[in-house]
Amino acid sequence: MTLLAQFSPFPEQASDMAARVDDLTIFLVTVTGTVGFLVTVCVIGFALHYRRRDDPKTPRIYGSWRLETLWSVIPLVFFLAFFVWGARIYVDQAQPPEDAYTVYGVGKQWMWKFQHPGGQREINELHLPVNRPVQLLLTSEDVIHDVYVPAFRMKTDVLPRRFVQTWYHPTRVGRYHLFCAEYCGTNHSQMRGWVVVQEPGEYEAWLNSHAEGSLALQGRKHFLRLQCVGCHSADAEARAPVLENLYGRTVPLADGTFTVADENYLRESILRPQAKVVAGWQPIMPSYDGLLPDKSENLGQEEVLIQLLAYLKALGSGQTPPRNEEMAPPVQATAPQAGQKKDGKP
């Protein structure tokens, strides 16, 4: 069996999706291979049987409705089986289970950056605990990428300017390849890394050794740095709606429609605030597209967005910071090169 595994055309099965995908693949290859073989046999057989002979008479062949129906319906049954089987896997791959925790990822030319809820950041590596479903919310800084973990049999296109989601349920401890599976430029072939699946204890230890303050806390810093609280404050003079408990809520819009405040809505409202204006408020918010990057932390726009979203998702009742909160000066202000531009100060 181990010898067989060594020569197996399949990579390791390290998620609960892997076996399902492999079963479907084997079924597909078996059916199409058998049919392909039979067709080849028929082509050769008929070519020999109906070759030119001395007797030039060819038989008169009438069609058969019964035969035609038979060889139309049988393949149809198989095609529908492919479809239903494949669609079930596809739908399950698209919907993370309720109890999944969220890891954020950003693809950029040519690396993967991941951020854990605890604020841990890693590049070209993704640490996951075994036997625990994890949702990945992914976006791209530049062009289309695709996160592909062969051992999980999961492949997800990562698009710029929006969040896409996928999820994994690792079932085996180990180190597995992570590839970019969408051509993205010069070093596309080098845009690869490792998914490290660990026992829960090991994973906790890793988390603790890489803690940087939770993602939401970092998002709070950006919330203050970018002066979001200047308008989105909880006091009576607020010029914009308070953002507490916003995530997942249904928001009434100025044009009379409603939208659910999911990640993509929050994202759009930060980068293109005029796209969906909340009912009862003036469309006065400027676009923050291009103003988000935090140079002092070397964070790109998407990474800052992720931290802001984590903060907004965690922002509960009464947690909006007061507008006059004492805050430490930004890192840049203490550095000697004080003449440079501050980010996003309106």
Place this chain on the structure above:
Amino acid sequence: VSTTVLPHQPQARVAPRPGPEPSYLNVAFGVRSWLLTTDHKRIAILYLVSVTVMFFVGGAAATLVRLNLLSGNSEWVDHDTYNKLFTMHGIIMVFFFLVPVIPATLGNFLVPMMIGAKDLAFPRLNLASWYVYVIGAAFTVWAMLSGGVDTGWTFYTPFSTRASTTNVIPTAVGILIAGFSTVFTGLNFIVTIHRMRAPGLTWFRLPLFLWSMYATSVIIMLATPVLAMTLLLVAVERATASLTRTWVATRYCSSTSSGSTPTRRSTSWSCRPWASPARSCRVSHGKISSVITSSPSPASPSRCSASSSGPTTCSSAASRFTPRLSSRC
């Protein structure tokens, strides 16, 4: 006239006909008779030759890709060249081999014969389609040899519109030209199959090959204009990328100039905000600057600022972070 000699015609054996039978191959000779022909069989041969040439050009690109893979880690060509090679292979094989090969050769040759017509409905349009094909192919091959394209044959945006610094627009124009050739052929087949079938050859008596050619022609007529639109949109978006202030413009200086000016890969690192200053210097200047970054000296700032505000690559958008690079270096 059949070559089999029937037994009840002994005189045929006594006086055989001098010379070969007249056919489309020997009815005329010379280059002009081929290049100005409107005979569907001759045009099919013209297509066969040119499609075969393109097949070998695309095959050569694939061979180079495979050779590079054979060379293992030594990497026989650099990453950009490799990307250009597989793009060249894909574009040539898809648009200049796969698309025309069956309709333009087999279809041209067989469709009129199988429906009992002397030629296609529009013989001169048929010849014109071949010339358009040749122009498109020549244009595309030129675009890919003089600089190349690295988008893959799919031209996915926003890579093709914002990030790539290669000859995307010329290649797209070449494919656009070739698209007209395909449309001409498809139109010709549709009209021919509708209007020129022999009496009694009803639709349900059509051989399967003619049905497939008809279906292919309908798809060509429907799909090629859509392809043309998307290619035009890519070209327009690419051409205007340097004029409009876009989201990438704030972080890519190489792509703000991508509409017209190709940028060297080695310099583009210095335009990227996430690249650390030390890294951008090292990548830009190889050994020399790695010495500089390891031992800071008064001479280093000027060298680094010269690299990060290079004359062609970081003209406008780089100005936001150029000071930071130079001050830290």
